[in-house]
Amino acid sequence: MELKQAIESRTSVRVYKQDPVPLADLKEMARLASLAPSVASSQPWKFVIVTRKELLQDMARKVLMHLEKIPPNESRAARNVISQVEWFATFFQNAPALIAVAMEEYESVLEKGVVMDHDEINRQRNYPDIQSAGACIQNLLLSAVDMNYGACWLSAPMMVKDTLSKMIGLEDKYKLIAFVAIGKPENVPAKKPPRSPEDMIKVIE
Numbered sequence: 001m002e003l004k005q006a007i008e009s010r011t012s013v014r015v016y017k018q019d020p021v022p023l024a025d026l027k028e029m030a031r032l033a034s035l036a037p038s039v040a041s042s043q044p045w046k047f048v049i050v051t052r053k054e055l056l057q058d059m060a061r062k063v064l065m066h067l068e069k070i071p072p073n074e075s076r077a078a079r080n081v082i083s084q085v086e087w088f089a090t091f092f093q094n095a096p097a098l099i100a101v102a103m104e105e106y107e108s109v110l111e112k113g114v115v116m117d118h119d120e121i122n123r124q125r126n127y128p129d130i131q132s133a134g135a136c137i138q139n140l141l142l143s144a145v146d147m148n149y150g151a152c153w154l155s156a157p158m159m160v161k162d163t164l165s166k167m168i169g170l171e172d173k174y175k176l177i178a179f180v181a182i183g184k185p186e187n188v189p190a191k192k193p194p195r196s197p198e199d200m201i202k203v204i205e
């Protein structure tokens with residue numbers, strides 16, 4: 001598939017056929033994701049591939065338990081909002097596969113030569129660690145499209161990232177960034193119309 005076609009056809013798929021995704025395909029998606037640019041060329045990634053149904057369900061249960069503890073506000077929309085978020089945060093339990101994307105701390109070139117700690121440099125640089133993770137996850141999504149899978153990026157479950165990290169046996173040196181749920185699409189949602197480029201692009205010549 002042409003890159004342009006993959007970019008244009010990618011959409012968040014949240015309902016999947018139950019066909020298993022071959023491990024070789026999942027590993028290939030992770031490999032392609034790992035080729036993304038990363039701050040200080042640190043390649044800080046760790047990918048945890050989960051296909052064990054019971055584990056996915058246990059993880060979703062933990063996410064749900066957390067959401068249920070958050071008090072609703074007074075708005076009329078509260079009930080709808082909460083049930084929508086519960087779905088967005090837990091549908092991964094029905095995906096044939098999930099890739100958890102985690103990363104370890106990078107060491108910036110600057111911190112080797114100045115009196116400023118890593119966290120402050122990272123903050124001043126606008127969190128290049130998280131920016132790197134975004135590039136990696138986008139590579140993962142586009143690789144899934146290229147291999148005729150549907151996928152969806154999830155950050156909502158990260159509200160219980162410490163619990164989830166333990167459940168997937170992530171070593172302490174890695175921090176969990178996001179999940180990507182993957183499977184053959186059962187239905188593909190209509191895409192929101194894109195904003196016009198004129199609205200978004202400013203040119204300084």
Ligand SMILES: Cc1cc2nc3c(=O)[nH]c(=O)nc-3n(C[C@H](O)[C@H](O)[C@H](O)COP(=O)(O)O)c2cc1C
Nearest residue numbers: 010011012013014088089152153154155156157191
């Ligand atoms: C950083 C990030 C976090 C996201 N987290 C979630 C999530 O937790 N659950 C979910 O269902 N979708 C999540 N999405 C998917 C967005 O809702 C989706 O990309 C957006 O609605 C646009 O739709 P499209 O991907 O089909 O173009 C996330 C996307 C991004 C970029």
